[in-house]
Amino acid sequence: MSDESTPNTPAKQHPADIADQLEQLTTDEAAAALRALPAETASEVLTELDTEVANDIAAQLSNEELSSLLAELPHDAAADIAADLSPEQQVAVLAQLDPPESAKVSELMRYSEDSAGGIMRDTFIALPARLTVGEGLNLIRQRGEEEFQGVTYVYIVDEHGKLAGVVSIRDLVFRPPARRLAEVMNPRVHFVRVDTDQEEVARQFTQYHYMALPVVERDGRLVGLVEASQVIGVLQEEATEDMQLMVGVSGEESAHTPWRRAIGKRTPWLYVNLLTAFMAAAVIAWFENTLAQWTALAVFLPIIAGQGGNAGMQALTVTIRSMALGELDGDAARRVLMKELILGLLNGVAFGLTVGVIGYLWKGSFLLGLIVFLAMFLNMVAAAASGVLIPLALRALRFDPALSSSIFLTTVTDVAGFFFFLGLASLLIPLFGHV
Amino acid sequence: MSDESTPNTPAKQHPADIADQLEQLTTDEAAAALRALPAETASEVLTELDTEVANDIAAQLSNEELSSLLAELPHDAAADIAADLSPEQQVAVLAQLDPPESAKVSELMRYSEDSAGGIMRDTFIALPARLTVGEGLNLIRQRGEEEFQGVTYVYIVDEHGKLAGVVSIRDLVFRPPARRLAEVMNPRVHFVRVDTDQEEVARQFTQYHYMALPVVERDGRLVGLVEASQVIGVLQEEATEDMQLMVGVSGEESAHTPWRRAIGKRTPWLYVNLLTAFMAAAVIAWFENTLAQWTALAVFLPIIAGQGGNAGMQALTVTIRSMALGELDGDAARRVLMKELILGLLNGVAFGLTVGVIGYLWKGSFLLGLIVFLAMFLNMVAAAASGVLIPLALRALRFDPALSSSIFLTTVTDVAGFFFFLGLASLLIPLFGHV
Numbered sequence: 126m127s128d129e130s131t132p133n134t135p136a137k138q139h140p141a142d143i144a145d146q147l148e149q150l151t152t153d154e155a156a157a158a159l160r161a162l163p164a165e166t167a168s169e170v171l172t173e174l175d176t177e178v179a180n181d182i183a184a185q186l187s188n189e190e191l192s193s194l195l196a197e198l199p200h201d202a203a204a205d206i207a208a209d210l211s212p213e214q215q216v217a218v219l220a221q222l223d224p225p226e227s228a229k230v231s232e233l234m235r236y237s238e239d240s241a242g243g244i245m246r247d248t249f250i251a252l253p254a255r256l257t258v259g260e261g262l263n264l265i266r267q268r269g270e271e272e273f274q275g276v277t278y279v280y281i282v283d284e285h286g287k288l289a290g291v292v293s294i295r296d297l298v299f300r301p302p303a304r305r306l307a308e309v310m311n312p313r314v315h316f317v318r319v320d321t322d323q324e325e326v327a328r329q330f331t332q333y334h335y336m337a338l339p340v341v342e343r344d345g346r347l348v349g350l351v352e353a354s355q356v357i358g359v360l361q362e363e364a365t366e367d368m369q370l371m372v373g374v375s376g377e378e379s380a381h382t383p384w385r386r387a388i389g390k391r392t393p394w395l396y397v398n399l400l401t402a403f404m405a406a407a408v409i410a411w412f413e414n415t416l417a418q419w420t421a422l423a424v425f426l427p428i429i430a431g432q433g434g435n436a437g438m439q440a441l442t443v444t445i446r447s448m449a450l451g452e453l454d455g456d457a458a459r460r461v462l463m464k465e466l467i468l469g470l471l472n473g474v475a476f477g478l479t480v481g482v483i484g485y486l487w488k489g490s491f492l493l494g495l496i497v498f499l500a501m502f503l504n505m506v507a508a509a510a511s512g513v514l515i516p517l518a519l520r521a522l523r524f525d526p527a528l529s530s531s532i533f534l535t536t537v538t539d540v541a542g543f544f545f546f547l548g549l550a551s552l553l554i555p556l557f558g559h560v
Numbered sequence: 561m562s563d564e565s566t567p568n569t570p571a572k573q574h575p576a577d578i579a580d581q582l583e584q585l586t587t588d589e590a591a592a593a594l595r596a597l598p599a600e601t602a603s604e605v606l607t608e609l610d611t612e613v614a615n616d617i618a619a620q621l622s623n624e625e626l627s628s629l630l631a632e633l634p635h636d637a638a639a640d641i642a643a644d645l646s647p648e649q650q651v652a653v654l655a656q657l658d659p660p661e662s663a664k665v666s667e668l669m670r671y672s673e674d675s676a677g678g679i680m681r682d683t684f685i686a687l688p689a690r691l692t693v694g695e696g697l698n699l700i701r702q703r704g705e706e707e708f709q710g711v712t713y714v715y716i717v718d719e720h721g722k723l724a725g726v727v728s729i730r731d732l733v734f735r736p737p738a739r740r741l742a743e744v745m746n747p748r749v750h751f752v753r754v755d756t757d758q759e760e761v762a763r764q765f766t767q768y769h770y771m772a773l774p775v776v777e778r779d780g781r782l783v784g785l786v787e788a789s790q791v792i793g794v795l796q797e798e799a800t801e802d803m804q805l806m807v808g809v810s811g812e813e814s815a816h817t818p819w820r821r822a823i824g825k826r827t828p829w830l831y832v833n834l835l836t837a838f839m840a841a842a843v844i845a846w847f848e849n850t851l852a853q854w855t856a857l858a859v860f861l862p863i864i865a866g867q868g869g870n871a872g873m874q875a876l877t878v879t880i881r882s883m884a885l886g887e888l889d890g891d892a893a894r895r896v897l898m899k900e901l902i903l904g905l906l907n908g909v910a911f912g913l914t915v916g917v918i919g920y921l922w923k924g925s926f927l928l929g930l931i932v933f934l935a936m937f938l939n940m941v942a943a944a945a946s947g948v949l950i951p952l953a954l955r956a957l958r959f960d961p962a963l964s965s966s967i968f969l970t971t972v973t974d975v976a977g978f979f980f981f982l983g984l985a986s987l988l989i990p991l992f993g994h995v
Binding site: 139141142145262265266277294295298299327330331332333334335336352353354355356357358360361364365367368369371372373374378379380381382383384387388391392394395398399402403405406409410413416417420421423424425426427428430431432434435436438439441442443444445446447450452453457460461464467468471472475476479480483531532535539543 | 574576577580697700701712729730733734762765766767768769770771787788789790791792793795796799800802803804806807808809813814815816817818819822823826827829830833834837838840841844845848851852855856858859860861862863865866867869870871873874876877878879880881882885887888892895896899902903906907910911914915918966967970974978
């Protein structure tokens with residue numbers, strides 16, 4: 126338990142729950158509610174709010190109010206909030222903090238918010254390797270209760286502050302007090318660098334089940350600590366972002382985001398989708414004569430396009446999820462493309478035959494059946510390939526691989542599906558003179 | 561760090577990395593590779609494998625091999641593997657464990673694998689409240705190193721083993737040794753019950769940033785501990801499952817799942833999709849005469865259906881993600897439906913006008929523009945409503961709200977889109993006598 130003040134009894138509300146309630150209010154109401162809370166609670170509520178809501182509320186508060194809230198917070202939480210303020214407000218608010226506090230907050234603000242440096246906290250226990258176990262224990266005894274909250278491991282540093290090893294609290298308590306920390310520490314300590322991406326940090330926690338990882342500067346100096354409980358927040362964020370980005374929704378939006386805020390991020394992608402829909406429509410317009418002669422063809426258009434769209438979404442979703450879990454680096458991408466192509470070929474044959482036979486039986490036309498079979502087969506293969514290649518291409522272009530990928534995918538499956546089907550029809554039907 | 565044996569040096573591979581490599585092999589090869597490893601490593605690798613792969617390999621191992629591997633594992637990990645064995649193998653393997661070990665593993669197998677009981681570990685430090693701080697410290701000193709790994713908090717129980725409070729290791733070390741634990745403990749300790757769903761456990765960790773939560777039986781007896789590092793695995797699993805279930809892919813599949821295994825789960829849903837595509841096609845077939853007279857209509861079919869599909873996917877994805885995060889209980893669902901309907905109405909007007917004007921300009925027909933406007937408007941509203949109502953309906957029917965919801969959604973947007981558009985056309989065009 127990181128927060129001993131949270132009982133199961135409803136006597137006192139957790140700041141996270143208060144934040145959920147404030148998110149339902151208008152910015153003015155929320156700012157007023159925040160002002161009515163004791164500073165300690167208000168500051169914690171501020172850190173629990175969705176970023177956008179927190180920014181809006183912060184913009185309503187005076188510099189004095191903001192700095193008194195930030196003063197209550199751990200440096201990393203204060204840095205997160207300060208980083209989102211306007212440059213003028215930032216300077217004014219930081220100037221009102223105690224100079225040493227202000228320096229520590231500014232220090233943390235240097236790191237990108239998606240990096241290990243951006244999510245780490247700077248309260249951890251580091252002891253010089255030259256001390257004895259007994260001396261180390263005495264130093265810890267003198268520290269404030271707060272800094273010790275939830276600490277399980279004590280990190281050992283050399284004379285330059287570089288990470289040298291790790292000791293569990295248990296070892297510290299039960300080893301002979303006269304031994305040097307350098308002797309009892311485990312020198313093989315896993316760590317991340319300040320500039321390690323938070324997704325990679327999360328991947329390491331997922332893969333190796335750490336409870337905490339020390340964070341070092343480029344030169345090896347120990348500067349922070351990331352705990353499993355913080356990584357949980359990162360993972361939830363990243364999962365939300367991936368799911369929502371895929372369909373052109375901001376990672377920040379939740380079901381409770383007011384529609385005024387949601388529309389600004391969603392609608393532009395729907396306009397992109399509209400543009401791509403016109404590309405698909407243009408294919409149909411191109412073949413309007415073919416369609417005018419054999420309107421039965423129109424019945425199969427949505428089947429071929431839709432089936433490709435859904436099969437492609439399967440490949441796309443698995444690919445994006447695997448990328449997020451760090452399973453798709455280097456050579457792996459080629460193997461995954463192979464797997465999806467095999468699935469695409471098999472699905473192409475299976476669904477091509479199914480729908481082709483239905484087409485043949487419906488109109489008693491072998492040619493219609495053949496056209497349907499070929500178009501379905503080709504579109505299923507195109508869908509499978511796109512499901513893997515679209516996120517790979519987005520990643521190579523340094524976009525998020527999930528970014529509106531479902532919109533790009535359905536463009537491919539619609540355009541390709543219509544083109545294969547109507548193209549084959551306009552090519553083959555004149556040869557036979559009938560459907 | 562939960563695993564001090566993992567250095568940054570590549571000298572020794574982490575069991576999780578070995579597991580990743582085994583997942584690339586055939587079951588026979590993987591079983592052979594596992595046999596070649598020392599029992600301690602092999603057992604850890606077994607727990608790191610994807611469930612399906614682990615089950616396949618376990619089926620290849622003899623009962624003796626399996627029980628010697630399980631004997632190396634923490635009880636909860638052994639229980640997870642044993643739970644997936646065939647009933648005969650289960651009995652035979654458990655019979656070969658030491659009777660007290662076997663009893664503990666069987667005990668844990670009683671809990672559903674998706675519950676707090678299913679993910680908790682049964683090694684934790686519990687001290688009777690009547691002891692003094694000094695006596696408690698002495699008891700801990702006598703415990704094995706392993707059981708203490710990563711423990712930050714010590715739980716205090718009453719004479720019946722019921723959870724009574726919590727003490728940090730720090731308090732234990734630095735408080736006066738003669739004081740009773742009952743006096744120094746914090747009695748307001750947050751906990752979950754063995755039957756709490758793992759998604760709810762994860763939600764509590766996300767909301768309140770716990771490092772660990774004790775798990776109690778229905779009668780309040782302390783029986784286990786869930787740590788943040790375990791919840792990370794649960795969250796990754798749940799996020800994967802939600803994303804992939806939406807498009808008809810099993811939550812177990814990863815990019816590296818062989819196609820033979822993937823096809824069995826994906827293809828049935830594609831057949832469901834095919835069925836629903838035929839429903840959409842049937843709408844077109846129904847209006848084939850209308851379409852034969854005005855083939856220009858066919859050009860707008862994919863635009864209206866596709867635009868509805870993508871807007872609906874936005875509403876659907878946000879709804880499902882919010883459900884997973886526990887934000888959509890009770891009254892909240894109605895508010896979210898309202899939000900999405902407002903967005904649907906606005907998008908309907910915006911895209912209806914855009915596409916309607918284009919339709920009017922293209923063919924110089926006011927009627928075509930009007931039909932396009934109305935159909936687009938209606939389909940956007942239907943899409944928005946379906947995006948919220950489909951997952952709500954699935955949940956009410958006790959399915960996973962994500963279950964193939966994108967397939968159901970595109971059915972609605974295709975069928976409704978075609979029906980609105982062609983229905984309006986067949987109704988209005990005869991009145992005007994032309995398009």
